[in-house]
Amino acid sequence: MTNHYDYIIVGTGCAGLSLAFGLSQSDLLNDKRVLLLDTETKSTNDKTWCFWSREEQPYTSSQEVSWQNLSFKADSLDIKEKLSELKYFHVNSLAFYKETLNSINSNHSFTLKQLVVDQIEQSGDIVTVKAGQDEYTASFVFNSAISLINQKPEKPALWQHFYGKRIKTQDKVFKDNQVKLMDFSLPNADTVQFGYVLPFNEYEALVEYTEFSPSIRTEDDYEVHFKQYATTLALGKYEVLESEKGQIPMSEFLFPRYNSSRVLNIGTSGGFTKPTTGYTFKNIQDDVKSIIKSLENDLPFHRPYAKSRFRFYDRLLLGIIRDEPHKVKGIMTKLFKNNSMERILTFLDERSTLLDEVKIFMRLPWAPFLKQLFLK
Ligand SMILES: Cc1cc2nc3c(=O)[nH]c(=O)nc-3n(C[C@H](O)[C@H](O)[C@H](O)COP(=O)(O)OP(=O)(O)OC[C@H]3O[C@@H](n4cnc5c(N)ncnc54)[C@H](O)[C@@H]3O)c2cc1C
Numbered sequence: 001m002t003n004h005y006d007y008i009i010v011g012t013g014c015a016g017l018s019l020a021f022g023l024s025q026s027d028l029l030n031d032k033r034v035l036l037l038d039t040e041t042k043s044t045n046d047k048t049w050c051f052w053s054r055e056e057q058p059y060t061s062s063q064e065v066s067w068q069n070l071s072f073k074a075d076s077l078d079i080k081e082k083l084s085e086l087k088y089f090h091v092n093s094l095a096f097y098k099e100t101l102n103s104i105n106s107n108h109s110f111t112l113k114q115l116v117v118d119q120i121e122q123s124g125d126i127v128t129v130k131a132g133q134d135e136y137t138a139s140f141v142f143n144s145a146i147s148l149i150n151q152k153p154e155k156p157a158l159w160q161h162f163y164g165k166r167i168k169t170q171d172k173v174f175k176d177n178q179v180k181l182m183d184f185s186l187p188n189a190d191t192v193q194f195g196y197v198l199p200f201n202e203y204e205a206l207v208e209y210t211e212f213s214p215s216i217r218t219e220d221d222y223e224v225h226f227k228q229y230a231t232t233l234a235l236g237k238y239e240v241l242e243s244e245k246g247q248i249p250m251s252e253f254l255f256p257r258y259n260s261s262r263v264l265n266i267g268t269s270g271g272f273t274k275p276t277t278g279y280t281f282k283n284i285q286d287d288v289k290s291i292i293k294s295l296e297n298d299l300p301f302h303r304p305y306a307k308s309r310f311r312f313y314d315r316l317l318l319g320i321i322r323d324e325p326h327k328v329k330g331i332m333t334k335l336f337k338n339n340s341m342e343r344i345l346t347f348l349d350e351r352s353t354l355l356d357e358v359k360i361f362m363r364l365p366w367a368p369f370l371k372q373l374f375l376k
Contacts, residue, residue, distance in 0.1 A: 005035040011144030012038040015267025017100040022288040029109040036112045045094035051282040061095035072336040074184035081341045122260040144267040156249035160278045163222035164208030166242040174199035185232040188329045195229040248278035264301045275314045310350045319372040338363035
Protein backbone atom coordinates (compact mmCIF):
# COMPACT_ATOMS: atom_id res chain seq x y z
CA MET A 1 0.00 0.00 0.00
CA THR A 2 1.85 3.12 -1.15
CA ASN A 3 -0.50 5.34 0.82
CA HIS A 4 0.28 3.53 4.06
CA TYR A 5 2.73 5.05 6.55
CA ASP A 6 3.96 3.99 9.96
CA TYR A 7 3.27 7.44 11.39
CA ILE A 8 1.33 10.40 10.06
CA ILE A 9 1.93 13.80 11.64
CA VAL A 10 -0.88 16.28 11.02
CA GLY A 11 0.38 19.86 11.29
CA THR A 12 3.98 20.93 10.82
CA GLY A 13 4.02 23.72 13.36
CA CYS A 14 6.04 23.63 16.54
CA ALA A 15 4.75 20.26 17.81
CA GLY A 16 4.67 18.43 14.46
CA LEU A 17 8.16 19.54 13.42
CA SER A 18 9.61 18.97 16.90
CA LEU A 19 8.31 15.41 16.83
CA ALA A 20 9.51 14.78 13.26
CA PHE A 21 12.94 16.26 14.13
CA GLY A 22 13.10 14.10 17.26
CA LEU A 23 12.25 11.01 15.20
CA SER A 24 14.87 11.96 12.60
CA GLN A 25 17.52 12.07 15.36
CA SER A 26 16.43 8.76 16.93
CA ASP A 27 17.20 5.16 16.00
CA LEU A 28 13.51 4.49 15.57
CA LEU A 29 12.98 5.04 11.89
CA ASN A 30 15.17 2.55 9.97
CA ASP A 31 12.83 1.57 7.16
CA LYS A 32 9.77 3.27 8.66
CA ARG A 33 7.78 5.79 6.66
CA VAL A 34 6.45 9.06 8.08
CA LEU A 35 4.02 11.41 6.34
CA LEU A 36 3.79 15.07 7.35
CA LEU A 37 0.73 17.09 6.34
CA ASP A 38 0.08 20.81 6.67
CA THR A 39 -1.93 23.45 4.88
CA GLU A 40 1.10 25.77 5.02
CA THR A 41 4.73 25.53 3.92
CA LYS A 42 6.01 27.24 7.11
CA SER A 43 8.13 29.80 5.29
CA THR A 44 7.51 32.91 7.42
CA ASN A 45 8.59 34.00 10.87
CA ASP A 46 5.08 33.75 12.34
CA LYS A 47 6.10 33.51 16.01
CA THR A 48 8.82 34.14 18.54
CA TRP A 49 9.14 31.33 21.05
CA CYS A 50 10.70 31.88 24.44
CA PHE A 51 11.18 29.37 27.20
CA TRP A 52 13.55 28.63 30.06
CA SER A 53 15.53 25.53 30.72
CA ARG A 54 18.50 24.12 32.60
CA GLU A 55 19.60 22.09 29.58
CA GLU A 56 20.91 23.26 26.22
CA GLN A 57 18.36 22.57 23.49
CA PRO A 58 18.83 20.28 20.48
CA TYR A 59 18.14 23.06 17.96
CA THR A 60 20.84 25.37 16.61
CA SER A 61 18.05 27.92 16.13
CA SER A 62 17.56 28.05 19.91
CA GLN A 63 21.22 28.68 20.62
CA GLU A 64 21.51 32.03 18.89
CA VAL A 65 20.41 34.20 21.81
CA SER A 66 19.78 33.47 25.45
CA TRP A 67 19.72 35.51 28.65
CA GLN A 68 20.24 35.12 32.37
CA ASN A 69 19.35 38.67 33.43
CA LEU A 70 15.63 38.97 34.08
CA SER A 71 13.62 41.78 35.60
CA PHE A 72 10.18 42.51 37.04
CA LYS A 73 8.79 46.03 37.50
CA ALA A 74 5.70 47.37 39.24
CA ASP A 75 5.42 50.85 40.76
CA SER A 76 8.54 51.47 42.85
CA LEU A 77 9.60 47.82 42.80
CA ASP A 78 12.23 47.07 40.15
CA ILE A 79 13.73 43.62 40.63
CA LYS A 80 16.75 42.67 38.54
CA GLU A 81 18.07 39.17 38.97
CA LYS A 82 20.69 36.95 37.37
CA LEU A 83 19.61 33.36 36.96
CA SER A 84 22.14 30.82 38.13
CA GLU A 85 20.96 27.48 36.74
CA LEU A 86 18.27 28.42 34.26
CA LYS A 87 18.65 30.23 30.96
CA TYR A 88 15.94 32.09 29.11
CA PHE A 89 15.99 31.06 25.44
CA HIS A 90 14.54 32.60 22.30
CA VAL A 91 13.71 30.82 19.05
CA ASN A 92 12.92 32.58 15.80
CA SER A 93 10.20 30.36 14.33
CA LEU A 94 11.43 30.70 10.74
CA ALA A 95 14.94 29.59 11.75
CA PHE A 96 13.35 26.65 13.61
CA TYR A 97 11.17 25.69 10.61
CA LYS A 98 14.20 25.85 8.26
CA GLU A 99 16.43 23.82 10.57
CA THR A 100 13.92 21.06 11.30
CA LEU A 101 12.67 20.89 7.68
CA ASN A 102 16.30 20.58 6.42
CA SER A 103 16.86 17.62 8.68
CA ILE A 104 13.53 16.04 7.72
CA ASN A 105 13.96 16.62 3.97
CA SER A 106 17.38 14.96 3.99
CA ASN A 107 15.94 11.79 5.55
CA HIS A 108 14.35 9.31 3.13
CA SER A 109 11.83 8.17 5.79
CA PHE A 110 9.83 11.40 5.52
CA THR A 111 7.30 12.61 2.95
CA LEU A 112 5.83 16.10 3.21
CA LYS A 113 2.58 17.18 1.56
CA GLN A 114 0.76 20.50 1.61
CA LEU A 115 -2.86 19.52 2.18
CA VAL A 116 -5.83 20.45 4.35
CA VAL A 117 -6.74 17.43 6.47
CA ASP A 118 -10.51 17.02 6.85
CA GLN A 119 -10.83 13.89 8.92
CA ILE A 120 -8.89 11.38 11.03
CA GLU A 121 -10.64 8.10 11.69
CA GLN A 122 -9.52 4.86 13.32
CA SER A 123 -10.87 1.48 12.38
CA GLY A 124 -9.29 -1.48 14.13
CA ASP A 125 -5.53 -0.92 14.16
CA ILE A 126 -5.53 1.33 11.10
CA VAL A 127 -6.02 5.09 11.09
CA THR A 128 -7.26 6.82 7.92
CA VAL A 129 -6.45 10.46 7.27
CA LYS A 130 -8.60 12.20 4.65
CA ALA A 131 -7.51 15.36 2.86
CA GLY A 132 -9.89 16.30 0.04
CA GLN A 133 -9.78 13.47 -2.49
CA ASP A 134 -6.65 11.98 -0.94
CA GLU A 135 -6.62 9.23 1.66
CA TYR A 136 -3.67 7.97 3.68
CA THR A 137 -3.48 5.27 6.31
CA ALA A 138 -1.11 4.82 9.22
CA SER A 139 -0.47 2.71 12.27
CA PHE A 140 -0.33 5.85 14.45
CA VAL A 141 -1.33 9.47 13.90
CA PHE A 142 -0.04 12.50 15.81
CA ASN A 143 -2.42 15.42 15.44
CA SER A 144 -1.69 19.10 16.14
CA ALA A 145 -4.65 20.59 14.23
CA ILE A 146 -7.15 21.93 16.79
CA SER A 147 -10.04 21.58 14.33
CA LEU A 148 -9.44 17.80 14.30
CA ILE A 149 -9.58 16.98 18.00
CA ASN A 150 -12.78 15.14 19.06
CA GLN A 151 -13.88 17.46 21.83
CA LYS A 152 -13.61 21.10 20.88
CA PRO A 153 -12.77 23.74 23.46
CA GLU A 154 -15.50 26.29 24.09
CA LYS A 155 -14.81 29.90 23.23
CA PRO A 156 -12.31 30.89 25.95
CA ALA A 157 -13.39 33.42 28.56
CA LEU A 158 -9.94 34.99 28.46
CA TRP A 159 -7.13 35.61 26.00
CA GLN A 160 -3.49 36.39 26.40
CA HIS A 161 -2.93 38.75 23.49
CA PHE A 162 0.07 40.79 22.50
CA TYR A 163 1.30 43.31 20.00
CA GLY A 164 5.01 43.81 19.62
CA LYS A 165 7.71 45.28 17.44
CA ARG A 166 11.33 44.42 16.94
CA ILE A 167 12.90 47.84 17.00
CA LYS A 168 16.31 49.42 16.47
CA THR A 169 17.09 52.48 18.54
CA GLN A 170 19.66 55.22 17.87
CA ASP A 171 21.02 55.13 21.41
CA LYS A 172 22.25 52.17 23.44
CA VAL A 173 18.91 51.77 25.20
CA PHE A 174 19.26 48.05 25.93
CA LYS A 175 22.84 47.99 27.21
CA ASP A 176 21.88 46.27 30.48
CA ASN A 177 20.80 43.18 28.47
CA GLN A 178 17.81 42.60 30.77
CA VAL A 179 14.74 40.64 29.72
CA LYS A 180 11.76 42.51 31.15
CA LEU A 181 9.56 39.54 31.94
CA MET A 182 6.71 41.62 33.33
CA ASP A 183 6.71 45.38 33.42
CA PHE A 184 3.57 46.77 35.06
CA SER A 185 4.32 50.39 34.17
CA LEU A 186 0.91 50.66 32.47
CA PRO A 187 -2.35 51.35 34.30
CA ASN A 188 -4.10 48.09 35.28
CA ALA A 189 -7.73 48.99 35.81
CA ASP A 190 -10.16 46.75 33.94
CA THR A 191 -7.73 44.30 32.38
CA VAL A 192 -4.26 42.97 33.13
CA GLN A 193 -1.70 44.87 31.04
CA PHE A 194 2.07 44.65 31.08
CA GLY A 195 5.11 45.19 28.91
CA TYR A 196 7.70 42.64 27.85
CA VAL A 197 11.14 43.38 26.42
CA LEU A 198 13.63 40.99 24.84
CA PRO A 199 16.92 42.77 24.07
CA PHE A 200 18.96 41.28 21.20
CA ASN A 201 21.83 43.76 21.52
CA GLU A 202 22.40 47.28 22.85
CA TYR A 203 20.26 48.79 20.09
CA GLU A 204 17.73 46.11 19.16
CA ALA A 205 14.87 44.55 21.10
CA LEU A 206 11.43 43.03 20.79
CA VAL A 207 9.13 45.33 22.74
CA GLU A 208 5.69 43.94 23.41
CA TYR A 209 2.43 45.15 24.88
CA THR A 210 0.65 42.18 26.53
CA GLU A 211 -2.86 41.94 27.91
CA PHE A 212 -5.02 39.29 29.63
CA SER A 213 -8.67 40.06 28.88
CA PRO A 214 -11.91 38.61 27.48
CA SER A 215 -11.51 40.29 24.08
CA ILE A 216 -8.88 41.14 21.52
CA ARG A 217 -8.15 44.76 20.55
CA THR A 218 -8.21 46.46 17.16
CA GLU A 219 -4.92 47.29 15.42
CA ASP A 220 -5.37 51.02 16.18
CA ASP A 221 -6.04 50.27 19.82
CA TYR A 222 -2.93 48.09 20.08
CA GLU A 223 -0.89 50.85 18.49
CA VAL A 224 -2.05 53.33 21.15
CA HIS A 225 -1.18 50.90 23.97
CA PHE A 226 2.15 49.96 22.40
CA LYS A 227 3.13 53.63 22.13
CA GLN A 228 2.02 54.23 25.70
CA TYR A 229 4.28 51.42 26.90
CA ALA A 230 7.15 52.44 24.60
CA THR A 231 7.05 55.93 26.15
CA THR A 232 7.75 54.47 29.60
CA LEU A 233 10.96 52.92 28.21
CA ALA A 234 12.40 56.25 26.96
CA LEU A 235 13.45 54.66 23.69
CA GLY A 236 14.28 57.89 21.84
CA LYS A 237 14.20 57.60 18.07
CA TYR A 238 13.78 54.09 16.68
CA GLU A 239 12.96 52.21 13.50
CA VAL A 240 10.64 49.20 13.35
CA LEU A 241 12.28 46.07 11.88
CA GLU A 242 9.44 43.55 12.33
CA SER A 243 6.02 43.34 13.97
CA GLU A 244 4.34 40.53 15.88
CA LYS A 245 0.74 40.12 16.94
CA GLY A 246 -0.72 37.06 18.59
CA GLN A 247 -3.36 35.62 20.82
CA ILE A 248 -3.30 32.52 23.01
CA PRO A 249 -6.48 31.20 24.65
CA MET A 250 -6.28 31.12 28.45
CA SER A 251 -8.52 28.16 28.84
CA GLU A 252 -9.32 25.66 31.57
CA PHE A 253 -10.41 23.22 28.90
CA LEU A 254 -8.87 19.77 29.32
CA PHE A 255 -7.73 18.93 25.82
CA PRO A 256 -8.22 15.23 25.13
CA ARG A 257 -4.87 13.49 24.85
CA TYR A 258 -6.28 10.80 22.59
CA ASN A 259 -8.83 11.02 19.77
CA SER A 260 -8.72 7.23 19.77
CA SER A 261 -6.18 4.64 20.87
CA ARG A 262 -3.93 5.27 17.85
CA VAL A 263 -4.52 9.02 17.42
CA LEU A 264 -2.60 11.21 19.84
CA ASN A 265 -3.11 14.97 20.05
CA ILE A 266 0.14 16.92 20.43
CA GLY A 267 1.14 20.55 21.02
CA THR A 268 -1.62 22.99 21.96
CA SER A 269 -4.18 20.43 20.74
CA GLY A 270 -2.77 17.94 23.25
CA GLY A 271 -3.15 20.39 26.16
CA PHE A 272 0.49 21.49 26.35
CA THR A 273 -0.17 25.23 26.52
CA LYS A 274 -0.07 26.40 30.13
CA PRO A 275 -3.38 28.24 30.60
CA THR A 276 -2.04 31.07 32.75
CA THR A 277 1.17 31.83 30.82
CA GLY A 278 0.73 30.54 27.26
CA TYR A 279 4.16 28.90 27.41
CA THR A 280 4.14 25.70 25.33
CA PHE A 281 7.48 25.28 23.55
CA LYS A 282 9.30 23.52 26.39
CA ASN A 283 6.29 21.31 27.19
CA ILE A 284 6.27 20.21 23.55
CA GLN A 285 9.97 19.29 23.73
CA ASP A 286 9.40 17.25 26.89
CA ASP A 287 6.43 15.54 25.27
CA VAL A 288 8.48 14.66 22.16
CA LYS A 289 11.11 13.01 24.37
CA SER A 290 8.51 10.86 26.11
CA ILE A 291 6.70 9.95 22.87
CA ILE A 292 9.99 8.78 21.36
CA LYS A 293 10.88 6.86 24.50
CA SER A 294 7.47 5.21 24.50
CA LEU A 295 7.80 4.27 20.82
CA GLU A 296 11.23 2.73 21.54
CA ASN A 297 9.52 0.55 24.12
CA ASP A 298 6.61 -0.29 21.83
CA LEU A 299 4.31 1.50 24.24
CA PRO A 300 3.27 4.47 22.21
CA PHE A 301 1.67 7.49 23.77
CA HIS A 302 2.38 6.76 27.39
CA ARG A 303 2.64 10.08 29.18
CA PRO A 304 0.89 11.23 32.31
CA TYR A 305 -1.08 14.46 32.33
CA ALA A 306 0.17 17.50 34.19
CA LYS A 307 -0.23 17.04 37.94
CA SER A 308 -3.73 18.02 38.93
CA ARG A 309 -2.61 20.47 41.62
CA PHE A 310 -1.10 22.71 38.90
CA ARG A 311 -4.41 22.66 37.02
CA PHE A 312 -6.04 23.73 40.29
CA TYR A 313 -3.61 26.66 40.75
CA ASP A 314 -4.17 27.69 37.12
CA ARG A 315 -7.93 27.59 37.63
CA LEU A 316 -7.74 29.87 40.68
CA LEU A 317 -5.48 32.39 38.94
CA LEU A 318 -7.60 32.39 35.77
CA GLY A 319 -10.64 33.10 37.96
CA ILE A 320 -8.89 36.08 39.56
CA ILE A 321 -7.77 37.42 36.15
CA ARG A 322 -11.38 37.13 34.94
CA ASP A 323 -13.22 38.42 38.05
CA GLU A 324 -10.72 40.76 39.71
CA PRO A 325 -8.16 41.81 37.09
CA HIS A 326 -7.20 44.90 39.14
CA LYS A 327 -5.76 42.57 41.82
CA VAL A 328 -3.35 40.72 39.50
CA LYS A 329 -0.62 43.38 39.56
CA GLY A 330 -0.59 43.20 43.38
CA ILE A 331 -0.41 39.40 43.35
CA MET A 332 2.43 39.41 40.82
CA THR A 333 4.26 42.07 42.82
CA LYS A 334 4.13 39.93 45.97
CA LEU A 335 5.11 36.83 43.98
CA PHE A 336 8.24 38.45 42.54
CA LYS A 337 9.12 40.38 45.71
CA ASN A 338 9.09 37.29 47.93
CA ASN A 339 10.55 34.60 45.67
CA SER A 340 13.62 34.23 43.49
CA MET A 341 13.07 34.22 39.72
CA GLU A 342 14.45 30.70 39.62
CA ARG A 343 11.81 29.51 42.11
CA ILE A 344 9.02 31.26 40.19
CA LEU A 345 10.12 29.85 36.82
CA THR A 346 10.42 26.34 38.26
CA PHE A 347 6.88 26.71 39.67
CA LEU A 348 5.54 27.94 36.32
CA ASP A 349 7.24 24.95 34.69
CA GLU A 350 5.27 22.72 37.08
CA ARG A 351 8.50 21.24 38.45
CA SER A 352 8.33 22.72 41.94
CA THR A 353 7.88 20.62 45.06
CA LEU A 354 4.75 20.87 47.18
CA LEU A 355 6.85 22.51 49.91
CA ASP A 356 8.01 25.21 47.49
CA GLU A 357 4.42 25.80 46.45
CA VAL A 358 3.36 26.21 50.08
CA LYS A 359 6.16 28.79 50.53
CA ILE A 360 5.00 30.64 47.40
CA PHE A 361 1.31 30.71 48.40
CA MET A 362 2.03 31.65 52.05
CA ARG A 363 3.51 34.92 50.80
CA LEU A 364 0.69 35.84 48.41
CA PRO A 365 -2.43 37.84 49.29
CA TRP A 366 -4.83 35.03 50.24
CA ALA A 367 -8.20 36.76 49.91
CA PRO A 368 -8.60 36.61 46.09
CA PHE A 369 -7.55 32.93 46.07
CA LEU A 370 -9.95 32.03 48.90
CA LYS A 371 -12.74 33.89 47.10
CA GLN A 372 -12.14 31.80 43.97
CA LEU A 373 -12.01 28.64 46.07
CA PHE A 374 -15.46 29.31 47.51
CA LEU A 375 -16.89 30.48 44.19
CA LYS A 376 -16.06 27.11 42.58
C1 LIG B 1 2.22 34.69 18.37
C2 LIG B 1 2.48 33.57 19.35
C3 LIG B 1 3.62 33.62 20.16
C4 LIG B 1 3.87 32.56 21.07
N1 LIG B 1 4.99 32.64 21.86
C5 LIG B 1 5.27 31.62 22.69
C6 LIG B 1 6.46 31.64 23.49
O1 LIG B 1 7.20 32.62 23.52
N2 LIG B 1 6.75 30.55 24.22
C7 LIG B 1 5.95 29.44 24.25
O2 LIG B 1 6.30 28.48 24.91
N3 LIG B 1 4.80 29.41 23.54
C8 LIG B 1 4.44 30.46 22.77
N4 LIG B 1 3.30 30.41 22.02
C9 LIG B 1 2.38 29.27 22.21
C10 LIG B 1 2.80 28.00 21.42
O3 LIG B 1 4.16 27.70 21.65
C11 LIG B 1 2.62 28.13 19.93
O4 LIG B 1 1.28 28.42 19.64
C12 LIG B 1 3.05 26.85 19.19
O5 LIG B 1 3.14 27.19 17.85
C13 LIG B 1 2.11 25.67 19.40
O6 LIG B 1 2.54 24.60 18.59
P1 LIG B 1 1.53 23.63 17.84
O7 LIG B 1 2.32 22.74 16.98
O8 LIG B 1 0.60 23.06 18.83
O9 LIG B 1 0.64 24.60 16.93
P2 LIG B 1 1.08 25.32 15.61
O10 LIG B 1 2.50 25.73 15.67
O11 LIG B 1 0.07 26.38 15.37
O12 LIG B 1 0.96 24.18 14.49
C14 LIG B 1 -0.24 23.63 14.08
C15 LIG B 1 -0.11 23.38 12.57
O13 LIG B 1 -1.26 22.66 12.12
C16 LIG B 1 -1.58 23.12 10.83
N5 LIG B 1 -2.98 22.80 10.59
C17 LIG B 1 -4.07 23.27 11.26
N6 LIG B 1 -5.20 22.71 10.76
C18 LIG B 1 -4.81 21.86 9.78
C19 LIG B 1 -5.51 20.97 8.92
N7 LIG B 1 -6.84 20.85 8.96
N8 LIG B 1 -4.80 20.25 8.03
C20 LIG B 1 -3.45 20.36 7.97
N9 LIG B 1 -2.73 21.17 8.78
C21 LIG B 1 -3.41 21.91 9.66
C22 LIG B 1 -1.30 24.63 10.90
O14 LIG B 1 -1.12 25.16 9.60
C23 LIG B 1 -0.04 24.67 11.75
O15 LIG B 1 1.12 24.68 10.97
C24 LIG B 1 2.99 31.45 21.15
C25 LIG B 1 1.84 31.44 20.36
C26 LIG B 1 1.57 32.49 19.50
C27 LIG B 1 0.29 32.43 18.67
